Amino acid sequence: MLVLYSHPKWLSVVRGAVERLTETLGFPPAQCRSITRAVDEALTNIVRHSYRNRLDQPIVMYFRRAQRRHDGEIQPGLEILLCDRGPAVDPSKLQVRPLEELRPGGLGLHLIRQAMDTVEFTRKGPTNRLRLVKYLAQANSGL
Amino acid sequence: MQISPRHQDKTTIFDLSGDIDFANSPEVRQSVLREIRESRTPRVVVNLRHVRYIDSSGVATLVEGLKASRDLRSRFILFRLSTSAREVLQLSRLIKGRAAQQVLSADDSRRQTFGSGSPLSRDTAPGANHLVSLVSRRPHRLHLQWRGDGNLRVSVMGGAAIRDD
Numbered sequence: 507m508l509v510l511y512s513h514p515k516w517l518s519v520v521r522g523a524v525e526r527l528t529e530t531l532g533f534p535p536a537q538c539r540s541i542t543r544a545v546d547e548a549l550t551n552i553v554r555h556s557y558r559n560r561l562d563q564p565i566v567m568y569f570r571r572a573q574r575r576h577d578g579e580i581q582p583g584l585e586i587l588l589c590d591r592g593p594a595v596d597p598s599k600l601q602v603r604p605l606e607e608l609r610p611g612g613l614g615l616h617l618i619r620q621a622m623d624t625v626e627f628t629r630k631g632p633t634n635r636l637r638l639v640k641y642l643a644q645a646n647s648g649l
Numbered sequence: 650m651q652i653s654p655r656h657q658d659k660t661t662i663f664d665l666s667g668d669i670d671f672a673n674s675p676e677v678r679q680s681v682l683r684e685i686r687e688s689r690t691p692r693v694v695v696n697l698r699h700v701r702y703i704d705s706s707g708v709a710t711l712v713e714g715l716k717a718s719r720d721l722r723s724r725f726i727l728f729r730l731s732t733s734a735r736e737v738l739q740l741s742r743l744i745k746g747r748a749a750q751q752v753l754s755a756d757d758s759r760r761q762t763f764g765s766g767s768p769l770s771r772d773t774a775p776g777a778n779h780l781v782s783l784v785s786r787r788p789h790r791l792h793l794q795w796r797g798d799g800n801l802r803v804s805v806m807g808g809a810a811i812r813d814d
Contacts, residue, residue, distance in 0.1 A: 514672035521668070521702065539733060546704055550671040613705035613741050620740055 512553045512563040512590075520567070521546050524586075527569065531584055533642055540621035541584070541640050547614035548588050548636055556592030556634060565590050572639050583623070583641035590634050600627060652680050659691040662728070666699035669707035678710040685717045685725070693718065698729035708741050 508523065510516045524545045528538040549565065557563040565588065572585035602619060603612040619625050624639035650667035661684050669677055684690050693714065697703070711727065718725035730738065738744045 514670065517670050517672055518668055521670075536736070539736065543702075543704070543737065546670065546702075550704065550706065553671065613708055617705055617737070617740055 508567040508569070510565050510567070511561065512557045512565055513561040514550075514553060517546055517549055520549060528584065531642065533584075533640070537621075537640065537642075540617075541586075541638075544618040544621035544638060545586060545588075547617050548638065551614055552588065552590045552592065552634075552636075556590045556595065558592075563591065572641070574641060576641065581641045581643075583639055586638045588636045588638070591632055592634055594629050595627065595634055597627065650676070652677060654680065654684070660694060661688070661690045661692070662694040662696055664696045664699070666701075668702040669700060669710075670702065670704045671706045674704070674706040674710050677707065678713060681710065681714045682717055685714060685721060685723060689721065690723065692724045692726065694726045694728050696728045697731050697734040700731045700734050702733050703737055705737075705741070708737055708743065711738075712743065 508520070510520065521542050524542045525538055528541050529535075533541065545567075552565055553559060567589075568585075568587040570585050570587075572583040574581050574583065600615060602616045618638070621640070622638045623641050624637065626637040628635045628637070650665070650669055650673045653664040653666075655662045655664065663677075663680060663684075665677065681693065681695065684693050695711065695714070715725050727734075727738075735744070
């Protein structure tokens, strides 16, 4: 578990931790980078949208092993849960925008969905919960 | 993250290094847009060679730079994309997956694009070959052509803001 405040200065710290974690678990380098990017984008979204750039709000991250049955085999994975106490998010605003349109902004969610096998957003009581899961090919598993 | 501007003739080069994320992309944005809009520099180059990480806010900054330069009919060039930068630009579909084909050899890129006295010359080690323009899918069309001398000609049709070397 990792608890931090919603200050952007912690983003690089979390990136470093997630990158080392995914390397240790045996994810290929490109997936280490994409998972790290997804977590970074998710945290940025919490800071920007859920907490509206307030710097002292709590964010709690849980990291745990996951697994699923895939093609007859048990496939290990990494589950990351990000929790914040911002206002409830309108799910309709969690849509990926068309990338054909050249404009700044709106790419974060696309990068998250591209990187992860599972992206689930739920509201539980006063808490927004974003669950991200990435599974690992068995041959590379360090889990 | 560090931003180091260099100026020569009608070109300003921003050497960026480190991580570009939500904490510091506003600083990059301010520097780049000031150069394009206020200084009216005809050619702004962003050197991403030493960028270890760039997030979507950094990409948004580059898109803003491209749009601003297009509005002012100047040129906006990304130079030497790092692995992380290339990945995120490809995922954002700002450059295509075959971006590796949009390359010129270092010596050739120096000569063709920036001249022998280019301020970029110190960054182009032999064998290095990353010179990539930020290309939108629409309305521009990318044209690649191998030339007789073995160099790759990169043309982007449909936008004065995009380089055509």
